Structure formats: C-alpha cells, structure tokens
Amino acid sequence: xxxxxxxxxxxxxxxxxxxxxxxxxxxxxxxxxxxxxxxxxxxxxxxxxxxxxxxxxxxxxxxxxxxxxxxxxxxxxxxxxxxxxxxxxxxxxxxxxxxxxxxxxxxxxxxxxxxxxxxxxxxxxxxxxxxxxxxxxxxxxxxxxxxxxxxxxxxxxxxxxxxxxxxxxxxxxxxxxxxxxxxxxxxxxxxxxxxxxxxxxxxxxxxxxxxxxxxxxxxxxxxxxxxxxxxxxxxxxxxxxxxxxxxxxxxxxxxxxxxxxxxxxxxxxxxxxxxxxxxxxxxxxxxxxxxxxxxxxxxxxxxxxx
Amino acid sequence: xxxxxxxxxxxxxxxxxxxxxxxxxxxxxxxxxxxxxxxxxxxxxxxxxxxxxxxxxxxxxxxxxxxxxxxxxxxxxxxxxxxxxxxxxxxxxxxxxxxxxxxxxxxxxxxxxxxxxxxxxxxxxxxxxxxxxxxxxxxxxxxxxxxxxxxxxxxxxxxxxxxxxxxxxxxxxxxxxxxxxxxxxxxxxxxxxxxxxxxxxxxxxxxxxxxxxxxxxxxxxxxxxxxxxxxxxxxxxxxxxxxxxxxxxxxxxxxxxxxxxxxxxxxxxxxxxxxxxxxxxxxxxxxxxxxxxxxxxxxxxxxxxxxxxxxxxxxxxxxxxxxxxxxxxxxxxxxxxxxxxxxxxxxxxxxxxxxxxxxxxxxxxxxxxxxxxxxxxxxxx
Numbered sequence: 001x002x003x004x005x006x007x008x009x010x011x012x013x014x015x016x017x018x019x020x021x022x023x024x025x026x027x028x029x030x031x032x033x034x035x036x037x038x039x040x041x042x043x044x045x046x047x048x049x050x051x052x053x054x055x056x057x058x059x060x061x062x063x064x065x066x067x068x069x070x071x072x073x074x075x076x077x078x079x080x081x082x083x084x085x086x087x088x089x090x091x092x093x094x095x096x097x098x099x100x101x102x103x104x105x106x107x108x109x110x111x112x113x114x115x116x117x118x119x120x121x122x123x124x125x126x127x128x129x130x131x132x133x134x135x136x137x138x139x140x141x142x143x144x145x146x147x148x149x150x151x152x153x154x155x156x157x158x159x160x161x162x163x164x165x166x167x168x169x170x171x172x173x174x175x176x177x178x179x180x181x182x183x184x185x186x187x188x189x190x191x192x193x194x195x196x197x198x199x200x201x202x203x204x205x206x207x208x209x210x211x212x213x214x215x216x217x218x219x220x221x222x223x224x225x226x227x228x229x230x231x232x233x234x235x236x237x238x239x240x241x242x243x244x245x246x247x248x249x250x251x252x253x254x255x256x257x258x259x260x261x262x263x264x265x266x267x268x269x270x271x272x273x274x275x276x277x278x279x280x281x282x283x284x285x286x287x288x289x290x291x292x293x294x295x296x297x298x299x300x301x302x303x304x305x306x
Numbered sequence: 307x308x309x310x311x312x313x314x315x316x317x318x319x320x321x322x323x324x325x326x327x328x329x330x331x332x333x334x335x336x337x338x339x340x341x342x343x344x345x346x347x348x349x350x351x352x353x354x355x356x357x358x359x360x361x362x363x364x365x366x367x368x369x370x371x372x373x374x375x376x377x378x379x380x381x382x383x384x385x386x387x388x389x390x391x392x393x394x395x396x397x398x399x400x401x402x403x404x405x406x407x408x409x410x411x412x413x414x415x416x417x418x419x420x421x422x423x424x425x426x427x428x429x430x431x432x433x434x435x436x437x438x439x440x441x442x443x444x445x446x447x448x449x450x451x452x453x454x455x456x457x458x459x460x461x462x463x464x465x466x467x468x469x470x471x472x473x474x475x476x477x478x479x480x481x482x483x484x485x486x487x488x489x490x491x492x493x494x495x496x497x498x499x500x501x502x503x504x505x506x507x508x509x510x511x512x513x514x515x516x517x518x519x520x521x522x523x524x525x526x527x528x529x530x531x532x533x534x535x536x537x538x539x540x541x542x543x544x545x546x547x548x549x550x551x552x553x554x555x556x557x558x559x560x561x562x563x564x565x566x567x568x569x570x571x572x573x574x575x576x577x578x579x580x581x582x583x584x585x586x587x588x589x590x591x592x593x594x595x596x597x598x599x600x601x602x603x604x605x606x607x608x609x610x611x612x613x614x615x616x617x618x619x620x621x622x623x624x625x626x627x628x629x630x631x632x633x634x635x636x637x638x639x640x641x642x643x644x645x646x647x648x649x650x651x652x653x654x655x656x657x658x659x660x661x662x663x664x665x666x667x668x669x670x671x672x673x674x675x676x677x678x679x680x681x682x683x684x685x686x687x
Contacts, residue, residue: 190391193358198405198456199379208404212395295395 039269047266060270070254078251082229085166089225093176101184118174126238129168155240158247165248168235176221183217215294223283230279251275308369308459308492309334315364317350324350326516337486339503340496342513348496349464356385356462369459384453385462388469390445392437399433402452423454443474461493479505500540512536525675529667534660537588543617545588546628552581560655560663562587565624567601571653574664583658592631593652600645609639620644
C-alpha cells in the first residue's frame with residue numbers, strides 16, 4: 001500500500017508536463033508526422049483515388065527517374081526559376097531594405113507599401129498581374145507602347161512566360177525585405193561610426209560590415225527563398241496554367257496534376273518525397289558551406305578562428 | 307600632437323538644445339576629461355569634435371587647423387567607443403588594420419603599426435582571435451589598440467571603462483594613464499565617474515545642461531568649485547550646502563548669519579555682493595567638526611560605520627540636514643545630539659546666483675592645486 005502510493009506520487013510529476021505539452025505533440029503526430037509517414041507509404045503504392053490500391057515498391061520512383069520526360073522537364077523549369085528567382089529575391093530585398101533603413105520622411109509609408117503585396121492573397125495578386133501582363137489590354141504593354149516598344153505576349157510566349165512569373169513572384173519580397181530590414185537595424189551604429197572615423201568609404205562599409213553582419217539573415221532568407229522557389233505553384237497555376245508549351249510547368253504543378261487531375265496519388269506522393277529530398281539536400285549543402293561566410297554574434301567556437 | 311580649440315559651439319537636436327555655447331581651450335598633450343551627469347551633453351560634445359554630429363553653430367580647430375567642416379576621417383583623430391565597436395566578424399589584427407588598409411597604407415607599414423600597438427597593450431597573443439573570444443578588458447584594449455594604429459593627433463574616449471567591472475576599471479585606469487604618458491598625445495575622455503576624471507586628468511571640464519560649469523585641474527575643482535553645481539557634483543559624499551544671510555562684508559572676508567549662528571569666512575578678495583540676497587554656505591562633510599562649542603546643533607539620524615570613517619547623517623535643529631565624516635572610532639550613534647563646528651577657513655560661500663566667492667586657501671593647498679605636471683611637458687620617447 002505504502003509502496004504503491006509512493007510510486008504513484010513519484011509518477012505524477014512526470015505525467016503533468018507531458019499533459020501540458022500534449023496539444024503540441026498530438027498536433028505534430030496527427031498533422032505533420034502522421035501525414036508524412038502516410039505519404040511515404042502512399043508513394044510505394046499504385047494508389048488511385050478511387051479503386052484498388054496495389055503495393056509496387058519503388059516502382060513509382062523508378063518510372064519517374066527513368067521513363068517520365070515530364071518529370072525532368074518540370075524539374076528543369078523549377079530549377080531555372082529558382083536559379084533566377086532566389087538571387088534576385090535576395091538582392092532586391094537587400095537593396096530595398098537598405099533604402100528603407102534610411103531615415104527620411106515617410107519611411108513608415110514606404111515600408112507598408114512594399115510589404116503590402118505579402119499580405120494580400122495569392123489569387124488577388126495573380127489577378128492583378130494577369131491584367132498587367134495582358135497582351136492587348138495590359139498595363140505593361142501599354143506602358144511600353146508609350147515608349148514606342150511593341151510589348152511581347154508576356155504570358156503566351158514561352159520565352160517570356162517564365163520571366164513574367166519570376167517578376168510576379170518577386171512582387172512578394174516584402175517578407176524577405178522585412179527580415180533583412182530587421183537585421184540591418186540590429187547592427188550597432190557604432191560600427192559605422194568607427195568606420196567613418198577610420199576613413200572607410202561607404203561601399204566598403206557595406207561590403208565589409210553590413211553584409212557580414214547581416215549574413216545570418218541572408219542565409220535564412222536564402223534557404224527560405226530556395227524552399228519557396230521549389231514549392232512555386234499558385235502563381236503559375238493561376239497565371240499560365242503551366243503553359244505555353246509547358247514553359248512554366250513547375251514541379252509542384254506536376255505533383256498537383258498527378259494527384260488531382262490524373263488521380264495517381266501514389267505517384268504524386270513519390271514526387272513530393274523527391275522534392276523534399278532535393279530541398280533537404282540543397283539546404284544542407286547551403287548550411288554546410290555557410291560556415292565560411294556566415295557570422296553569428298553570440299556563438300563562441302573553439303579553435304581560434306572559427 | 308595638437309591642442310584643441312572649440313568656440314561658440316552649439317548643437318540642437320530639433321527643438322532640444324543640447325549644447326548651448328561651448329568655448330574650450332585644450333592644451334597640447336593634455337589628458338582632459340569631460341565630466342557631468344547623464345544628459346549634460348558631454349558625449350554630444352565629444353561626437354561633435356569627432357565629426358559624428360554636425361554642429362548647429364561654432365568652430366573647432368585642432369592644432370591651429372580648422373576642422374569644423376572636415377569629415378571625421380580627415381580630422382586626424384581616433385575614437386574609442388563605450389561598447390568598443392569592434393567588428394565582430396574580424397580578427398583582432400583585422401580590426402586594427404581594416405581602416406588603414408582601405409586607405410591604401412602599405413601592408414608592411416600596417417603590420418608594423420599593429421605590432422607596435424599590440425605590444426604596447428600586451429595583446430600580441432590575441433591578434434588572431436575574434437572579439438567574441440575576448441573578455442571585456444581585452445576587447446577594450448583592442449579598441450584602444452585600433453585607435454593607436456591610426457597615430458592620431460587627438461584621442462577621443464567615450465566612457466571607455468563603464469562596461470568593465472569595478473576591479474578591472476581600476477587596472478585599466480592606471481593603464482590609460484600610463485598610455486597617455488607614453489604616447490604624449492592629447493586625449494579627451496568622457497565620463498560620469500568623478501573618480502576617473504579626478505585620477506586621470508590634467509584638466510577636467512565639468513558640464514552642466516549644455517554649459518561648461520568649470521574648467522580646472524582636478525584639485526582645483528575640489529578646493530575651488532566655481533559654482534554650486536560643481537561644488538555639489540565633485541566630492542563624495544556631497545558638500546553640505548546651508549542657506550545663509552549676509553551679516554556684513556569686507557574686502558577679503560564675509561560675515562554670514564545662519565540660523566542664529568554667525569560665521570566670518572575669509573575670501574581671496576571679492577567684489578561686494580548684494581547683502582539682501584540669499585547666500586549659500588558650503589562645507590565638505592570631512593571638514594565639519596563635532597565640538598561642544600559648534601555653531602550648529604542636531605540629532606544623528608543615521609550613523610554609517612565604514613571602518614576607517616563614520617558617515618553621520620545629522621538632522622539640524624533648525625531644519626535641513628548635513629553629513630559629517632568622523633574618525634571611524636568616534637562613538638556617536640543614531641539619536642545622539644551633537645554640536646557641529648564649521649571651521650571658517652574650510653567654508654565655501656556662494657552668492658544668490660550660485661557663483662562662488664573666491665576662496666582663500668592656505669599656502670600648502672594653493673601649491674597643491676596649481677602644481678603643474680603632465681600637460682606642459684609630456685614625456686616623449
């Protein structure tokens with residue numbers, strides 16, 4: 001009796017913390033880990049939405065990598081998009097953040113204006129761009145016509161369509177800009193004052209002080225832009241539907257089509273896992289090589305020059 | 307090396323006037339402190355001299371050269387910041403060399419300067435470390451080292467020791483003093499700590515609400531404060547200040563009446579002051595004596611026994627309170643009634659506007675406060 005009571009009273013304090021943390025754990029199990037494992041299982045099956053499920057092992061992956069030209073094409077489009085979008089996104093966000101960091105009248109207004117596209121819905125954003133890009137009635141081509149330039153068919157010409165999507169995507173750089181702006185404001189101003197007294201020119205202050213001090217934020221935005229570039233779906237789906245001639249047929253759109261158009265959930269799940277592995281690998285490569293150029297303020301690494 | 311002259315300097319931030327007309331002459335090679343409570347404008351004045359703030363009005367000249375409109379880099383100055391302002395991603399060596407290399411100085415010259423500065427400050431073994439791997443004191447040394455490599459005519463130090471712990475501050479104080487002797491360069495040191503200012507400086511500039519309250523040698527400020535502000539600010543515990551009335555005055559003495567007691571204070575010759583206006587009598591706590599024939603009587607409210615001395619907080623019978631420092635063995639305790647004597651030679655007298663009447667000092671003290679060492683002939687290697 002006394003033993004049993006002692007055990008139960010000893011156990012109770014162990015249970016209570018778990019109880020408190022359980023909403024998160026249950027949420028994670030049911031909404032994150034569970035679906036992930038489920039999709040992994042799915043990817044090993046021929047899994048039509050309606051009908052018989054059949055275990056096929058790694059067949060989905062084999063077919064994808066060896067017999068599906070559309071897989072490679074969509075991956076190519078996505079890589080091309082990411083290769084242009086990610087650097088541009090970071091560069092423009094950085095330049096904007098630097099401009100918005102200058103203390104002038106109306107700074108708050110500009111900050112809001114540049115962040116606005118990030119809060120409006122993706123669909124509304126696409127509607128705006130559809131109108132801007134329209135060949136005959138579009139704002140962009142109207143503007144170009146004033147300059148005497150006959151604007152291209154932005155969304156109908158395979159040479160321009162990917163660029164059109166990149167530009168529309170860049171419109172949402174408010175989030176990246178905000179992170180970099182916060183980073184800029186956390187750099188102690190004495191560093192610049194010390195540099196001014198030492199006669200360090202402005203360009204050198206940017207290159208040797210601002211960018212290194214901002215490097216953790218640059219790394220973070222680099223990885224998050226990379227991830228969002230690979231997941232690009234909404235804009236392409238609504239703006240061009242993957243066309244013309246599949247020039248904007250993104251990897252994520254191919255997954256979407258497999259799942260909801262061709263009803264091949266197994267294949268879509270397998271593709272999702274491939275995308276996950278690509279993003280994971282890229283992020284790990286970036287993180288591994290970031291040590292050379294990313295500086296963390298608080299971290300003390302052993303061994304002299306970390 | 308060069309002296310600094312500031313004339314008619316005013317600085318406003320919007321509607322707020324921070325500096326309200328500063329005139330200063332700082333001799334070549336001197337160690338000068340800007341001392342004052344927070345918000346007095348001492349840091350702003352330093353930043354104006356550094357060229358980090360634009361002047362609203364006034365001129366600044368360094369070594370006879372007008373520098374008012376020059377950018378910071380061309381003023382031939384170096385500055386050490388309170389939070390060190392080291393570039394956290396660069397090694398100590400790079401921190402010290404960064405500015406020089408960008409100004410096109412030959413690598414060999416930079417290496418020699420860095421080596422020299424590192425040896426002076428004994429940080430040679432730290433040269434390849436990053437700032438985050440250094441202690442506060444080491445970081446401060448690096449910041450000073452970076453200033454030394456510039457070989458400036460004028461060093462500006464903005465509260466450089468205030469982020470250090472107390473014992474390190476004492477050590478660094480001595481090192482700064484030695485460094486000044488060694489380099490012989492004019493140094494301006496901003497601090498709110500009167501002990502730092504008193505121990506380090508050849509000259510102290512006391513600032514109060516954007517005005518220069520007094521410029522003088524440390525002991526001069528202590529023994530001959532020019533006004534009530536300096537009298538109250540310099541010295542700890544603070545000087546006791548008692549309201550008084552003029553009972554009569556001669557050319558070199560003034561008779562005061564305070565709460566029934568009377569006292570004749572010698573002066574070093576003063577212009578007669580308005581006898582109807584209120585005056586203030588100042589007496590330092592260590593100069594008040596407990597004596598049966600004292601002019602003041604009061605009750606001890608609090609006796610702080612510090613070992614070597616006691617601080618007695620006394621409520622005067624006529625209102626107001628004073629602090630008396632006695633020998634540590636004095637038996638007075640709380641609720642005791644004591645009589646206090648003001649030795650007239652130790653009293654300070656301030657007129658209705660708070661200006662001090664020139665105080666007559668004994669020969670030994672006079673010699674002490676006018677003694678010259680340091681600023682006139684700094685030791686040169």
